[in-house]
Amino acid sequence: MEFKPKKSRSLSIRKGKVDEATTFTVAEQQIPTVSQEPVGSLGRWYDSSRKDTRRGAETLELASESLLAINKCGLQGKFKIWCLQFMLIPKLLWPLLVYDICSTTVEAIEAKINKHTRKWLGIPPGLSDVAMYCLKAKLKLPMKSILEEYKCSKARLLTMLEESDDPVVKTVQPSLRIGRKWKVIEAVDEVKECLKMKEVTNCGQKQKGRKKGI
Incomplete structure (x- = not known):
């Protein structure tokens, strides 16, 4: 497989900041930085800002x-x-x-x-x-x-992400930054608790119906 520098992207970070002066070359061909040419994957674009x-x-x-x-x-x-x-x-x-x-x-x-x-x-x-x-x-x-x-x-x-079959993905705590007004983690936990309570309630109703039949 031949490495193609023009189809690759580079990003250099020093002390938490993007270093535009640092460039990388392979076979005397310079690899473009994400600042010069942002790269896209699955509809998502990555650039030097590193923020959404x-x-x-x-x-x-x-x-x-x-x-x-x-x-x-x-x-x-x-x-x-x-x-x-x-x-x-x-x-x-x-x-x-x-x-x-x-x-x-x-x-x-x-x-x-x-x-x-x-x-x-x-x-x-x-x-x-x-x-x-x-x-x-x-x-x-x-x-x-x-x-x-x-x-x-x-x-x-x-x-x-939480129930992924990949152990690496499953062990890493997912971080979804969607603001302070609505918390996705709290919403998912609340739904899970409601489903558990519903399962317990349905189980109790089945047991009650079985006793009446006896």
Whole structure:
């Protein structure tokens, strides 16, 4: 296998800071740094900043531009909702999953989505977000909340890392930095406790029914 320096990337860190002056060469060919040419993998881009701070702003800008593009098209409101639910939201969920984007940014994205949704469906502005996405109401709208999908994806990611078959991945404590407003670890632990309690309750009901049968 031949090593190709141009397809590789280098990153030099000294005392916690990126050293742009240091370069590496292989076979008299210089390896580009991540500052010069960021590298992408599975939809995630790595650069010299080593942070996902600006990725949240980029995702918010992408959502705003896409909503305006959908709004300008000549489709009816219900078809614009279809474009939103089956094209835009899945497109936004992947960067929200692979990057450490805080839940506050996702709430800002959902606020923009809800504004356009009310406009396209002719819903009064006073209708709350709970009424739009409630699954227990008599009148259910076939729409999903991007904030709830974001929380579910982060919970699945945490569970996948914690229950991985790879011993190295399983022993390393996963760190998902998603802000202070919502804690994914606490949410997953709460769901696990609820499932355990539900299992115990169902077991007790089965035992009670068995005694009645006897």
